[in-house]
Amino acid sequence: MSALRKTWMARLGAVAPFIAAALIALPASALASSAYSAGGLGEPSLEEPARLRALGGAGAAEHGPRAFSLVNPASAAEVDHLILEGTVMPSMRRVSALSFPGETARETVVPSLRALVRVPGRFTLGGAYLVGTNGRFGIDRPESSGAPSTLRIDGAGGIDLIRITLARRVSPSVNLGVDYEVIVGSFREDWARDFVDPALITTRDTLETTWERQGRWRFGAQMHHGTWAIGGVYELARRLPLATTQRTAGTFVRQEHKNLTIPSGFAVGAMAPITERLRAVGQYRRADWSRESLLSDRVDFRAEQRWSFGLELLPAADATRFLTRLPVRVGASVLTWPDLLVRAGATDISGGTAGVKEVAFSLGTGLRSQDRGGAVDLSLEAGSRGDKDALGVSEKFLRLAISLQVSDDTWK
Amino acid sequence: MLALAAALLGGCSERASRITGNERLLRGDQGLGTTIQSDTLVDRDTYVAPASTAVRGPTLLVGIQGTYESKALFRPSTWTLPDTLVTTVIDTIRFRVDFDPRVDRYLTGNRVLALQTAAAWDTTNVQWPGPASGPLLGTSPDAQAPFTIELGASTIGQVRAWAADPTFPGFVLSIDSGTGVRGFLAGTGRIEIVYHTTLAPTTLVTKVTRLPTDLSIQTPAAPATGSESTLLLGGLFQSEALFRAPVAPPPAGFSINAARFVAHLLGPASPDTVEIKAYRIRNAWTEGVSVDSTLGLDATPLETLTGVRVVAGDSITIPIPISLAREWSADSTSNQGILIRVTNSFYASEIEIDSRESVAPPVLRVNTTSPPPGRF
Numbered sequence: 126m127s128a129l130r131k132t133w134m135a136r137l138g139a140v141a142p143f144i145a146a147a148l149i150a151l152p153a154s155a156l157a158s159s160a161y162s163a164g165g166l167g168e169p170s171l172e173e174p175a176r177l178r179a180l181g182g183a184g185a186a187e188h189g190p191r192a193f194s195l196v197n198p199a200s201a202a203e204v205d206h207l208i209l210e211g212t213v214m215p216s217m218r219r220v221s222a223l224s225f226p227g228e229t230a231r232e233t234v235v236p237s238l239r240a241l242v243r244v245p246g247r248f249t250l251g252g253a254y255l256v257g258t259n260g261r262f263g264i265d266r267p268e269s270s271g272a273p274s275t276l277r278i279d280g281a282g283g284i285d286l287i288r289i290t291l292a293r294r295v296s297p298s299v300n301l302g303v304d305y306e307v308i309v310g311s312f313r314e315d316w317a318r319d320f321v322d323p324a325l326i327t328t329r330d331t332l333e334t335t336w337e338r339q340g341r342w343r344f345g346a347q348m349h350h351g352t353w354a355i356g357g358v359y360e361l362a363r364r365l366p367l368a369t370t371q372r373t374a375g376t377f378v379r380q381e382h383k384n385l386t387i388p389s390g391f392a393v394g395a396m397a398p399i400t401e402r403l404r405a406v407g408q409y410r411r412a413d414w415s416r417e418s419l420l421s422d423r424v425d426f427r428a429e430q431r432w433s434f435g436l437e438l439l440p441a442a443d444a445t446r447f448l449t450r451l452p453v454r455v456g457a458s459v460l461t462w463p464d465l466l467v468r469a470g471a472t473d474i475s476g477g478t479a480g481v482k483e484v485a486f487s488l489g490t491g492l493r494s495q496d497r498g499g500a501v502d503l504s505l506e507a508g509s510r511g512d513k514d515a516l517g518v519s520e521k522f523l524r525l526a527i528s529l530q531v532s533d534d535t536w537k
Numbered sequence: 538m539l540a541l542a543a544a545l546l547g548g549c550s551e552r553a554s555r556i557t558g559n560e561r562l563l564r565g566d567q568g569l570g571t572t573i574q575s576d577t578l579v580d581r582d583t584y585v586a587p588a589s590t591a592v593r594g595p596t597l598l599v600g601i602q603g604t605y606e607s608k609a610l611f612r613p614s615t616w617t618l619p620d621t622l623v624t625t626v627i628d629t630i631r632f633r634v635d636f637d638p639r640v641d642r643y644l645t646g647n648r649v650l651a652l653q654t655a656a657a658w659d660t661t662n663v664q665w666p667g668p669a670s671g672p673l674l675g676t677s678p679d680a681q682a683p684f685t686i687e688l689g690a691s692t693i694g695q696v697r698a699w700a701a702d703p704t705f706p707g708f709v710l711s712i713d714s715g716t717g718v719r720g721f722l723a724g725t726g727r728i729e730i731v732y733h734t735t736l737a738p739t740t741l742v743t744k745v746t747r748l749p750t751d752l753s754i755q756t757p758a759a760p761a762t763g764s765e766s767t768l769l770l771g772g773l774f775q776s777e778a779l780f781r782a783p784v785a786p787p788p789a790g791f792s793i794n795a796a797r798f799v800a801h802l803l804g805p806a807s808p809d810t811v812e813i814k815a816y817r818i819r820n821a822w823t824e825g826v827s828v829d830s831t832l833g834l835d836a837t838p839l840e841t842l843t844g845v846r847v848v849a850g851d852s853i854t855i856p857i858p859i860s861l862a863r864e865w866s867a868d869s870t871s872n873q874g875i876l877i878r879v880t881n882s883f884y885a886s887e888i889e890i891d892s893r894e895s896v897a898p899p900v901l902r903v904n905t906t907s908p909p910p911g912r913f
Contacts, residue, residue: 271572373792421913
């Protein structure tokens with residue numbers, strides 16, 4: 126096994142400089158979230174920290190004093206400190222289009238911030254901020270409809286989530302947890318239309334989509350024995366009255382006739398040892414988005430599904446050299462976005478829709494502090510999504526996630 | 538990995554960064570919003586003359602053109618006379634004023650009269666026909682430059698009497714017959730006394746008395762009835778054209794991007810260029826309005842068009858500030874239209890514009906843009 130780990134590390138060390146060089150050499154000409162974020166709910170965001178992202182995002186069965194998942198509230202039951210954890214994620218995407226030159230986009234997001242603390246009664250109380258979807262996009266394009274103009278659109282926002290977690294280890298092998306998740310955020314687009322004719326004043330429109338900030342419950346449970354574990358989560362649905370507003374000079378239009386229903390969903394996962402130091406994790410997660418989630422002519426919905434699988438090679442207990450003390454994680458995931466977007470060339474869903482499928486491979490490692498109280502984890506994900514023929518654009522992406530975890534023994 | 542992180546994070550600071558022509562933006566059957574143009578016929582138009590018949594400015598006008606007649610008034614503030622302590626011989630006394638070449642198209646060689654005004658006048662309130670004329674002081678054809686009317690050496694006694702009279706009313710310059718209008722430069726009127734002393738008979742001395750207070754007065758224009766098929770703008774009468782058109786509120790969510798009055802020019806074609814200023818009208822008016830003093834004009838023009846050249850068959854476009862167009866669309870009662878005025882209009886020919894009673898009526902041209910399609 127030591128030979129296997131050395132091989133992986135060697136590969137990591139060999140590949141990383143080339144990837145870094147490629148990233149530096151690529152032109153940075155776009156700043157946006159996914160090109161698909163111009164419609165629908167935006168790019169779905171995985172809330173997990175880098176350690177679990179490197180395992181494909183499979184965290185439903187994750188448990189331990191410092192090894193926990195944001196997917197399953199029960200996974201925080203064994204936390205015995207005050208723990209703060211945050212993740213920052215620079216990413217790069219190469220966008221290919223049917224009739225426009227390809228472009229490269231770079232951005233940095235913070236997908237999650239979390240705080241957990243052990244409270245009396247052997248409960249763990251937590252709070253977290255998560256990005257649900259990222260609706261950021263930017264577009265410059267010429268328009269010839271009516272008076273010729275250049276259109277500049279800045280899209281921002283998305284669905285954000287605030288989770289309050291309460292978890293408890295109810296028996297040596299059973300953890301239970303509950304989240305109360307408040308769905309916040311909004312979508313905003315600023316449109317500026319500059320006309321070729323100087324007599325025409327620039328048009329500025331602001332579109333906003335907001336919803337009532339309401340919450341829903343999420344329930345999680347885990348069973349574990351030794352290094353085996355299984356976990357599951359169930360999320361309740363929540364209907365949110367939706368309001369859309371459009372502002373331009375001298376006019377304001379507000380509509381409140383739609384609802385956004387965050388659907389029920391679930392996640393199940395397992396963790397199993399393969400050898401003494403190698404473990405495998407897997408997870409299936411589903412949110413039952415459907416046409417009734419949000420009635421619109423511009424987007425349809427299907428169930429959001431994510432299949433995740435990962436392997437983690439732990440360092441040997443007697444490892445002394447720096448590289449041999451690093452864990453090595455690899456993973457893969459397949460994600461089907463909930464949005465069924467209008468096909469390229471169609472003007473609404475009556476002209477046909479197409480979904481976005483995302484395949485990603487990941488690897489990562491991490492460093493734990495000398496006192497075992499803090500950690501820095503890294504993951505690198507590479508993947509692709511979308512069908513250019515169906516949707517007009519496709520993307521390849523590279524994401525680096527950096528998570529920092531700190532704890533305070535005084536709260537033990 | 539650290540190198541990788543550094544590379545990625547370094548890229549985050551770059552800000553260029555758009556996705557050009559994102560094909561994913563097609564949304565709905567409205568496209569991305571369309572800008573359309575629509576014309577609304579004016580519902581009121583006419584032309585008026587300035588309320589005052591006094592013309593103050595860089596040019597003094599003297600002449601007759603059809604029903605138009607103007608004359609120029611001058612008055613000295615202090616007199617400069619030959620010294621009386623030495624023996625002087627007056628050679629000549631003359632009234633002089635410089636031509637303004639910008640008003641010479643009406644030059645027909647008429648006789649110009651210089652008269653003494655018989656009554657006092659002030660620059661603030663004087664109106665046509667102005668003070669009564671007094672004695673004729675002299676005449677001259679208008680073909681000399683500088684324009685000169687010889688008063689004769691014998692008038693020195695009269696000049697001394699004018700100088701001694703603090704209520705001296707001044708002079709008036711006019712023509713007595715024929716057709717023609719001549720422009721003179723304001724501030725250049727003067728009385729010149731040329732003399733010599735007996736001790737130096739060959740040395741001529743000129744004493745100049747400036748006439749710094751000057752202006753023109755002109756006959757008022759005949760008021761328009763409002764039913765004319767032609768609107769008059771500028772010219773000697775300084776006619777001002779008025780337009781008013783409703784601005785319909787655009788549909789909800791639409792924005793107004795431009796508004797301008799477009800009027801068809803009948804002529805006459807002219808090589809001259811003029812400056813046209815547009816003013817907002819605040820007060821309600823009808824097409825029977827005869828002077829601009831009742832319109833409640835803003836002091837500051839909405840728009841100034843420079844270098845406007847009249848080409849028969851062409852159109853003149855007067856942009857309306859977008860904020861005003863939006864105000865008019867939201868509150869029709871505030872929409873009283875605009876007045877357009879030619880600056881120093883006597884430099885150019887009177888401009889004729891098709892009115893709403895013509896076959897090519899003025900319109901208010903408004904561009905609106907439909908709202909962008911929503912996200913959902």
